[in-house]
Amino acid sequence: MPSSNNNFPNRHHDHAVCIESALVQAELLCRERGVRLTPLRRRVLEIVWESHAPLGAYDALQRMNAGGERNAPPTVYRALDFLLKHGLIHRIESMNAFVGCATPEYTHKGQFFICRDCGNVAEAHSKEISEAIEASATRTGFLVETPVVEISGQCLECHDNE
Amino acid sequence: MPSSNNNFPNRHHDHAVCIESALVQAELLCRERGVRLTPLRRRVLEIVWESHAPLGAYDALQRMNAGGERNAPPTVYRALDFLLKHGLIHRIESMNAFVGCATPEYTHKGQFFICRDCGNVAEAHSKEISEAIEASATRTGFLVETPVVEISGQCLECHDNE
DNA sequence: TAATGGTATGGTATAATATATCTATTTTCT
DNA sequence: AGAAAATAGATATATTATACCATACCATTA
Numbered sequence: 001m002p003s004s005n006n007n008f009p010n011r012h013h014d015h016a017v018c019i020e021s022a023l024v025q026a027e028l029l030c031r032e033r034g035v036r037l038t039p040l041r042r043r044v045l046e047i048v049w050e051s052h053a054p055l056g057a058y059d060a061l062q063r064m065n066a067g068g069e070r071n072a073p074p075t076v077y078r079a080l081d082f083l084l085k086h087g088l089i090h091r092i093e094s095m096n097a098f099v100g101c102a103t104p105e106y107t108h109k110g111q112f113f114i115c116r117d118c119g120n121v122a123e124a125h126s127k128e129i130s131e132a133i134e135a136s137a138t139r140t141g142f143l144v145e146t147p148v149v150e151i152s153g154q155c156l157e158c159h160d161n162e
Numbered sequence: 163m164p165s166s167n168n169n170f171p172n173r174h175h176d177h178a179v180c181i182e183s184a185l186v187q188a189e190l191l192c193r194e195r196g197v198r199l200t201p202l203r204r205r206v207l208e209i210v211w212e213s214h215a216p217l218g219a220y221d222a223l224q225r226m227n228a229g230g231e232r233n234a235p236p237t238v239y240r241a242l243d244f245l246l247k248h249g250l251i252h253r254i255e256s257m258n259a260f261v262g263c264a265t266p267e268y269t270h271k272g273q274f275f276i277c278r279d280c281g282n283v284a285e286a287h288s289k290e291i292s293e294a295i296e297a298s299a300t301r302t303g304f305l306v307e308t309p310v311v312e313i314s315g316q317c318l319e320c321h322d323n324e
Numbered sequence: 325t326a327a328t329g330g331t332a333t334g335g336t337a338t339a340a341t342a343t344a345t346c347t348a349t350t351t352t353c354t
Numbered sequence: 355a356g357a358a359a360a361t362a363g364a365t366a367t368a369t370t371a372t373a374c375c376a377t378a379c380c381a382t383t384a
Contacts (some may be wrong), residue, residue, distance in 0.1 A: 006301065006302065006303035007302055007303070008302050008303040008304055009254075026377095036331080036332080038332070038333090039331085040333075041332095056369085056370080057370070057371075058369070058370070058371095070334090070335090070336085072333085072334070072335060072336080073331095073370085073371070073372085074333090074335080074336095074371090074372075074373090075333070075334070075335090077370095077371065077372075078332080078333075082332095086184065093255050093256040093310070093312070094255040094256075094310045096341095096369085096370060096371090111295070112305040113298075113299060113302050115304070116307065122302050122304065123299075123301075124298050124302055125275070126294060126295075126297075126298040127275040128294040128297060128298065129291065129294040129295055129298055131294075132288060132290040132291040132293075132294040133273070133288075133291055133311070134262060135288075135290060136273065136275075136286050136288040136290065136291055137275060137313060137315070139168070139169075139286075140168065140169055140170055140284050140286055141168030141169070141277050141284075141317060141318045141319075142169040142170055142275040142277070142284065142315055142316070142317055142318065143315045143316045143317075143318070143321060144313050144315045145313075145314055145315035145316065146313070146314040146315065147170065147279065147311075147312075147313045147314075148256045148257070148310065148311070148313070148314070149295070149307045149309075149310070149311050150278070150309075150310040151295060151299060151304070151306055151308070151310070152307055152308040152309075153299070153303075153304055153305045153306045153307035153308065154304070154305045154307065155303060155304055156303040156305070157303075158309070159305055198351085198360085198361085200361070200362090202361085202362075218341080219341070220340065220341070221342095232363090232364090233363085233365070234360095234365080235341085235342070235343085236342090236343075236344090236362090236363085236364085236365095237362070237363075237364095239341095239342065239343075240362075241360080258340085258341060258342090258370095267354080277369060289340080325384100326379075326384090327382105327383090328381100328382085328383085328384095329380100329381090329382090330379105330380085330381085330382100331378105331379080331380080331381100332377100332379070332380095333376100333377080333378070333379085334356085334375105334376080334377070334378085335374100335375090335376080335377100336373105336374085336376105336382080337372100337373085337374085337375105338371100338372085338373080338374100338377090339370100339371075339372070339373085340369100340370075340371070340372090341355080341368100341370070342366105342367100342368075342369070342370090343366105343367085343368070343369090343370090344366085345364100345365090345366085345367100345371085346363100346364085346365085346366105346377105347362100347363075347364080347365105347376080347378100348361100348362080348363070348364095349361080349362070349363085350359100350360080350361070350362085351358105351359080351360070351361085352357100352359075352360085353356105353357085353358080353359090354355105354356090354357085354358100
């Protein structure tokens with residue numbers, strides 16, 4: 001379970017560690033599951049992890065093709081679908097974009113805090129939120145399957161720098 | 163028979179009442195605010211209210227043009243923007259679609275329960291959810307501005323009819 | 325080794341969603 | 355009536371996503 005005390009990505013963190021950790025975890029998880037993290041898929045994961053800001057599919061495609069390659073949209077969408085399926089990335093519905101998941105073993109989908117200034121995203125796993133949603137669903141007459149919780153706003157660092 | 167504090171739209175409700183109420187409220191609200199619910203905007207609101215299922219912009223456009231009219235996409239998007247701005251409809255981010263709001267006076271955005279079978283949506287305003295989000299945001303180091311809470315799943319009626 | 329079947333990738337076209345921009349009309353205000 | 359603002363019309367294009375068909379790769383087994 002991720003720590004929940006002010007874990008919004010900040011300017012000073014060593015992002016190389018995030019990337020390295022994500023790639024290592026992905027390798028392990030794919031081996032465990034007997035699925036293939038092919039060079040293409042690995043490359044897309046790496047591109048998504050270039051920052052903590054969600055990246056659009058076509059932006060990822062541009063990066064893939066930056067060296068003159070000629071990959072087409074279905075190629076990147078297929079890789080993104082694979083990564084989504086295995087929880088290695090999440091889709092941010094309100095942005096049509098994708099962000100790396102730091103806890104891919106942890107299957108259930110989190111809640112996302114998206115800073116309107118720096119664009120970075122923090123993923124939370126608040127039991128309190130999930131339970132409040134369950135309670136509201138029950139009152140409404142509804143069975144929860146796929147909760148989407150995406151909170152736009154401002155991170156403290158951007159707030160302080162105003 | 164669904165329980166009494168269950169407000170998910172069901173097959174038996176009189177939808178003409180929903181439509182009528184929405185249009186009357188919209189007229190009043192626009193008058194109060196000194197903005198114009200033009201025939202075009204009113205027509206789009208009416209189309210969105212044809213059901214409790216979110217409607218895509220291009221589906222709305224098709225309905226607008228069903229009589230041979232030649233409205234173009236910007237026309238419907240402009241009307242939708244107006245309706246959004248005044249809280250008369252909500253955008254469902256996870257579906258790129260729009261749904262009528264039954265409580266337009268009530269400005270803050272609700273939480274949406276979306277049935278994967280019938281497509282209908284219920285809007286909730288759970289203080290418990292909002293507070294849980296605020297609490298999680300505080301722990302994360304984040305200031306909430308625009309929460310998006312869209313829960314896909316199954317309504318009880320569709321569950322019972324399986 | 326070749327046959328087979330499943331998985332992954334390449335490539336073209338097109339669907340679906342959304343906006344920029346410019347023009348014309350209507351409404352409101354003075 | 356005339357000016358300013360809001361609304362609507364029209365064309366083009368940007369952005370996001372998928373359908374479809376063909377090819378390549380890979381593992382198992384005959």
